[in-house]
Amino acid sequence: MSVLEANHVSIRFGGVQACREVSVAVGEFEIVGVIGPNGAGKTTLFNLITGFFAPDAGTIFYKGRDVTSMAVHDRAALGLGRTFQNVGLVKGATVAENLVTAQHLQADYGTVSGMLGSRPSIATERRLRAKADALAGVLGLGDLIDTQVQGLPYGTLKRVEIATVLATDPDVLLLDEPSSGMGPEEAHQLGDTLLDLRKTFGLSIVMIEHHVPLVVRVCDYVYCLDFGQLLTEGPPLDVRNHPQVVAAYLGEDPDPAAVALEHQLDSLVEGN
Amino acid sequence: MTAVTATEVSDEERGNSQMRPAGGGRFRPSPIGWLARAVIWAGVAYLVLVVPLGQSPTDVQQFTRGVCYAVVALSLNVMLGYVGQISLGHQAFVGVGAFTSAYMVTTQGQSFWMAVFVAAAVGGAQALVLGAVSLRIRGLYFALITLSYGLVAQDNIFEIQELTGGGAGQQAPKPQWFETEWRYYYLCLAFLAIVLYVDWRMMRTKSGRALLALRENPRVASTFGINVRLATLFAFVVSGVFAGLAGALIAHNDTQVSVDVWNFNLALVFVIMTVVGGLRSRWGLVIGGAFFALLPYLIEKIPGFDELLADIPWVPRVLTPEIAPLVIGPLLLLINLIQFPGGIGQQLRPITRWLGGHRFDIHDKGPKEVQITDVRA
Numbered sequence: 001m002s003v004l005e006a007n008h009v010s011i012r013f014g015g016v017q018a019c020r021e022v023s024v025a026v027g028e029f030e031i032v033g034v035i036g037p038n039g040a041g042k043t044t045l046f047n048l049i050t051g052f053f054a055p056d057a058g059t060i061f062y063k064g065r066d067v068t069s070m071a072v073h074d075r076a077a078l079g080l081g082r083t084f085q086n087v088g089l090v091k092g093a094t095v096a097e098n099l100v101t102a103q104h105l106q107a108d109y110g111t112v113s114g115m116l117g118s119r120p121s122i123a124t125e126r127r128l129r130a131k132a133d134a135l136a137g138v139l140g141l142g143d144l145i146d147t148q149v150q151g152l153p154y155g156t157l158k159r160v161e162i163a164t165v166l167a168t169d170p171d172v173l174l175l176d177e178p179s180s181g182m183g184p185e186e187a188h189q190l191g192d193t194l195l196d197l198r199k200t201f202g203l204s205i206v207m208i209e210h211h212v213p214l215v216v217r218v219c220d221y222v223y224c225l226d227f228g229q230l231l232t233e234g235p236p237l238d239v240r241n242h243p244q245v246v247a248a249y250l251g252e253d254p255d256p257a258a259v260a261l262e263h264q265l266d267s268l269v270e271g272n
Numbered sequence: 273m274t275a276v277t278a279t280e281v282s283d284e285e286r287g288n289s290q291m292r293p294a295g296g297g298r299f300r301p302s303p304i305g306w307l308a309r310a311v312i313w314a315g316v317a318y319l320v321l322v323v324p325l326g327q328s329p330t331d332v333q334q335f336t337r338g339v340c341y342a343v344v345a346l347s348l349n350v351m352l353g354y355v356g357q358i359s360l361g362h363q364a365f366v367g368v369g370a371f372t373s374a375y376m377v378t379t380q381g382q383s384f385w386m387a388v389f390v391a392a393a394v395g396g397a398q399a400l401v402l403g404a405v406s407l408r409i410r411g412l413y414f415a416l417i418t419l420s421y422g423l424v425a426q427d428n429i430f431e432i433q434e435l436t437g438g439g440a441g442q443q444a445p446k447p448q449w450f451e452t453e454w455r456y457y458y459l460c461l462a463f464l465a466i467v468l469y470v471d472w473r474m475m476r477t478k479s480g481r482a483l484l485a486l487r488e489n490p491r492v493a494s495t496f497g498i499n500v501r502l503a504t505l506f507a508f509v510v511s512g513v514f515a516g517l518a519g520a521l522i523a524h525n526d527t528q529v530s531v532d533v534w535n536f537n538l539a540l541v542f543v544i545m546t547v548v549g550g551l552r553s554r555w556g557l558v559i560g561g562a563f564f565a566l567l568p569y570l571i572e573k574i575p576g577f578d579e580l581l582a583d584i585p586w587v588p589r590v591l592t593p594e595i596a597p598l599v600i601g602p603l604l605l606l607i608n609l610i611q612f613p614g615g616i617g618q619q620l621r622p623i624t625r626w627l628g629g630h631r632f633d634i635h636d637k638g639p640k641e642v643q644i645t646d647v648r649a
């Protein structure tokens with residue numbers, strides 16, 4: 001039984017078919033990778049799943065419910081958490097403020113009661129802050145807790161973002177290129193962190209990732225997109241060695257006629 | 273909007289944030305440090321609470337106006353500072369509050385307290401209706417809608433004879449026990465304190481944080497489970513309630529409300545005083561509001577100031593007390609945009625932080641401004 005399911009979703013932006021009949025299923029406690037060259041429609045797929053776009057066709061099921069036309073914040077309330085390709089954080093705020101803001105739905109006091117400074121609201125605020133500190137500790141951000149987000153190095157921002165999305169108390173995590181801006185060493189550590197988080201928080205994870213060793217190591221299943229369509233799917237190693245995937249990433253074998261023409265041109269230039 | 277909020281970050285600031293102590297070793301002032309702070313606090317309290325006692329009633333009336341304008345600045349700040357949406361029709365919100373309160377007391381024979389409550393509620397209701405219709409759009413277009421609402425109010429709501437009392441204006445007597453200018457001044461201070469408290473608590477709880485998040489990045493805010501539309505509407509209602517309250521207080525301070533003061537010039541002064549005071553800085557907003565309310569008074573009061581302004585070369589003698597805020601305001605706004613984007617509040621921040629029991633740090637300019645761009649997902 002899959003926790004998250006996209007069934008034949010399609011969306012078109014003007015002349016571009018960004019997603020065509022894409023179907024993805026994520027099982028419980030599974031780590032699923034989504035790979036593909038730039039412009040393949042990976043992030044568009046995330047936007048469809050989290051609700052920033054409504055698909056032209058197809059349905060999205062989450063925990064057995066049809067969420068195709070549900071608002072982003074309602075899906076977040078159901079436990080769908082996501083990160084962004086170029087860091088989705090409130091950069092004017094500190095790390096702690098981000099972590100507390102992300103716990104918006106766990107602040108169980110009324111708005112007015114909070115504005116009047118009622119006792120329960122203050123107690124809850126203290127609890128949220130404690131959780132923020134704990135999460136920062138888990139991701140090794142303890143020293144940065146009161147630092148403003150703007151100005152932190154990119155790799156650190158990615159970790160802050162993961163901490164923030166964990167603060168929303170998700171069941172399914174959609175990570176958009178979590179290892180971008182990280183060196184190989186850091187990316188390796190990130191793999192450990194993700195495996196740990198799955199165990200500690202009982203998460204299912206979907207990640208868009210370009211760093212192939214990371215995908216092979218942590219993912220249970222991989223989807224490869226190209227030009228908005230599903231190219232192939234399967235266990236990581238199979239997908240990595242799939243001829244079409246290799247072609248999509250590295251380009252197809254060159255056309256013999258074109259090669260011949262190039263040689264001709266070269267010799268002409270040399271002749272001069 | 274971005275022109276107001278976007279700034280360049282100097283290297284100095286960048287270095288400063290990294291030197292900030294992290295967690296653990298919280299700074300505590302020494303006993304002498306506390307004493308110094310207490311002295312300054314006492315000085316501020318003396319200036320605000322005791323000095324007006326020795327002034328003439330007409331002067332105190334001006335001070336009360338300053339307090340009321342501080343409430344207006346806090347009201348506009350909720351939209352402009354926290355949500356990042358500009359309201360150019362705030363004079364209508366304040367004006368409707370003023371007339372509502374005056375109408376409740378004079379025509380309906382209600383008590384002052386009831387009238388203030390109704391004025392605040394009407395302010396919130398106005399914002400609720402206008403916001404529910406218009407807050408699906410943001411930025412410049414929202415500003416245009418509020419601008420037109422102000423003009424519509426001027427030509428329609430303020431033309432209702434029953435509400436505004438026509439050309440003669442509506443009477444708004446001061447409440448019982450607070451008939452003297454001095455007592456009414458303290459009453460308004462109490463209301464300002466309540467507004468400051470509510471604003472402070474709001475920004476320290478989920479509703480305020482939601483506003484800051486959605487101002488910077490509505491998409492990220494929605495992934496936190498924040499209903500962006502609803503939160504924006506909520507902020508507009510809070511802003512409307514504060515504006516209605518401020519209007520009621522202004523009405524009973526002047527003891528008479530007339531139609532001709534609630535025009536677009538006033539809306540501009542409101543916006544300018546809020547930005548010059550300093551968005552998201554309660555100290556700055558109070559000072560900015562009070563300063564602009566007292567500007568005409570200061571020009572008349574400070575000996576020679578009038579002549580000094582008249583002597584500025586190439587400037588025709590336009591600085592009558594009525595026009596002064598609209599001439600001095602934009603000048604301050606220019607300085608503000610070029611040099612001090614955080615307004616008065618940012619300039620005072622080292623001092624206000626110090627007064628709050630933190631270490632004195634002359635380079636503390638508050639959180640670095642972030643260029644507001646919609647993150648492409």
